[in-house]
Amino acid sequence: MILDCDLLIGRDIASGARVDGAALAASLAGLGIGGGLVTSLRALLFDAPSGNDEAREVAALHGWWAAAGVDLRDPLTALAEVSRASALGVRAVRIAPDRQGVPATAPGLRAVARAAASAGLVLLAEGDVRVVGPALAGLGAVVVFVDAHFYHLGDFVLLARDEPGFHTSTRLLGDVDGWEVVVSSVGAERLVFGSRPGWFEAAAVVDRLAAAGLTESERALVVGGNLRRLLGVTA
Amino acid sequence: MIVDVHGHWGPWFFSTDVADAAANLRVMDECGIDVQLVSAVEAVVYDPLSGNPALLPVLRAQPRLRGLLVVDPRELSLAESQLSELLPTGLFVGAKIHTHYAGSPGGSAAMAEALALLAAHDLPVLVHTWGEEIVGLADVVAQVDGTRVVAAHLGGPSWPLVPSAAERTDRLWFEPCWSTPAPGRIRWVLDRIGPERLMFGSDATLIHPAVTLGAIRAAELSAAEKELVMWRNAVDVFRLPTPA
Numbered sequence: 001m002i003l004d005c006d007l008l009i010g011r012d013i014a015s016g017a018r019v020d021g022a023a024l025a026a027s028l029a030g031l032g033i034g035g036g037l038v039t040s041l042r043a044l045l046f047d048a049p050s051g052n053d054e055a056r057e058v059a060a061l062h063g064w065w066a067a068a069g070v071d072l073r074d075p076l077t078a079l080a081e082v083s084r085a086s087a088l089g090v091r092a093v094r095i096a097p098d099r100q101g102v103p104a105t106a107p108g109l110r111a112v113a114r115a116a117a118s119a120g121l122v123l124l125a126e127g128d129v130r131v132v133g134p135a136l137a138g139l140g141a142v143v144v145f146v147d148a149h150f151y152h153l154g155d156f157v158l159l160a161r162d163e164p165g166f167h168t169s170t171r172l173l174g175d176v177d178g179w180e181v182v183v184s185s186v187g188a189e190r191l192v193f194g195s196r197p198g199w200f201e202a203a204a205v206v207d208r209l210a211a212a213g214l215t216e217s218e219r220a221l222v223v224g225g226n227l228r229r230l231l232g233v234t235a
Numbered sequence: 236m237i238v239d240v241h242g243h244w245g246p247w248f249f250s251t252d253v254a255d256a257a258a259n260l261r262v263m264d265e266c267g268i269d270v271q272l273v274s275a276v277e278a279v280v281y282d283p284l285s286g287n288p289a290l291l292p293v294l295r296a297q298p299r300l301r302g303l304l305v306v307d308p309r310e311l312s313l314a315e316s317q318l319s320e321l322l323p324t325g326l327f328v329g330a331k332i333h334t335h336y337a338g339s340p341g342g343s344a345a346m347a348e349a350l351a352l353l354a355a356h357d358l359p360v361l362v363h364t365w366g367e368e369i370v371g372l373a374d375v376v377a378q379v380d381g382t383r384v385v386a387a388h389l390g391g392p393s394w395p396l397v398p399s400a401a402e403r404t405d406r407l408w409f410e411p412c413w414s415t416p417a418p419g420r421i422r423w424v425l426d427r428i429g430p431e432r433l434m435f436g437s438d439a440t441l442i443h444p445a446v447t448l449g450a451i452r453a454a455e456l457s458a459a460e461k462e463l464v465m466w467r468n469a470v471d472v473f474r475l476p477t478p479a
Contacts, residue, residue, distance in 0.1 A: 178443075
């Protein structure tokens with residue numbers, strides 16, 4: 001079964017769409033996705049502490065892992081949430097500067113990234129990799145760019161060559177050879193399956209996986225091995 | 236049988252190695268696509284003057300690729316000249332207009348003039364649509380006698396406007412490729428416009444066809460819908476040979 005680094009629950013105020021844990025779990029089965037890393041939109045859009053509690057509950061119920069969402073509009077609470085997440089055994093933090101109208105130059109973004117790196121947490125980073133990537137460089141951060149688009153693949157590769165902790169999600173690498181370019185340029189260890197089911201047409205990513213020119217060992221890394229390694233889990 | 240009405244040939248300015256027609260054919264084979272209608276990337280993003288004729292040897296060598304002649308509505312004299320020169324080859328089955336690169340929105344007067352020219356040559360047109368221009372394009376199509384237009388991308392993020400566009404004219408069809416597809420979009424559109432108005436396109440070699448095929452798979456088409464969407468509508472609109 002595939003593991004997905006980009007699971008979201010809650011309500012998106014921009015679209016009005018709503019996906020709860022049960023609906024997400026139901027959609028995963030048909031896609032061949034066994035679980036993954038879930039973040040609460042409540043945490044990203046309204047209240048981080050209660051949203052992150054919700055994500056942990058949903059993750060525990062379904063056998064997934066929770067990622068703590070932080071709100072960069074309140075960087076002080078964001079830093080406190082990074083500490084709380086680490087103390088609770090959460091292994092990842094999600095940042096969403098575009099969703100929150102926060103520029104990548106905001107001091108809070110680097111502060112959160114530095115705190116996450118210090119605590120050994122993985123960062124899931126939304127936004128344009130050309131903008132957010134440079135803002136996260138030089139911190140020793142382990143990052144999965146969940147919005148990296150194939151239009152910007154060359155810039156991701158350049159960033160990843162300098163930053164051993166930089167990874168990309170598969171979701172928006174839907175061109176003819178994007179997955180293969182990542183593998184040949186920086187290694188299959190840097191490609192992490194993500195499809196954002198319920199919010200994105202995840203079957204498109206699943207079918208792109210089926211068409212990918214990956215060896216069996218590369219595929220195993222992309223669909224689960226890499227995420228497990230990043231989270232420090234064995235099963 | 237699968238006909239892909241939205242393909243491209245030639246190099247892109249992104250970090251992707253797909254310049255050779257072999258890349259088209261490789262992904263067509265991987266995805267079960269029989270025929271792909273292609274426009275030259277050079278003609279779309281730079282200059283139809285050099286880009287359209289560059290496609291000729293490719294079309295001559297690859298019968299599974301059929302041509303879309305790129306028209307820039309701002310240069311209709313060039314378009315007229317190329318139509319006269321290139322249509323007699325029999326290698327082009329339609330035209331392509333990119334509203335963004337050609338600076339000619341779907342609802343513009345320039346678009347109306349270009350569609351009228353192409354209608355005079357009885358040539359169907361694949362028009363890039365993004366945003367609310369899909370409705371403007373529908374109004375233009377309704378005004379131009381005889382034109383047959385396929386709206387590419389369902390207007391991208393403005394796909395909820397497709398039913399409104401479809402109501403304005405029955406000479407407008409729709410094609411769903413998109414690199415960031417919203418969930419459930421194709422079924423939502425199909426249920427409102429009917430399978431006679433949708434046809435498969437991939438945007439290869441910019442986008443892997445698996446992306447749109449996956450989105451269509453998620454829409455769970457019936458056998459009748461699949462026949463119309465995957466090839467029959469394209470065969471009818473572009474007057475392609477009917478499969479044996």
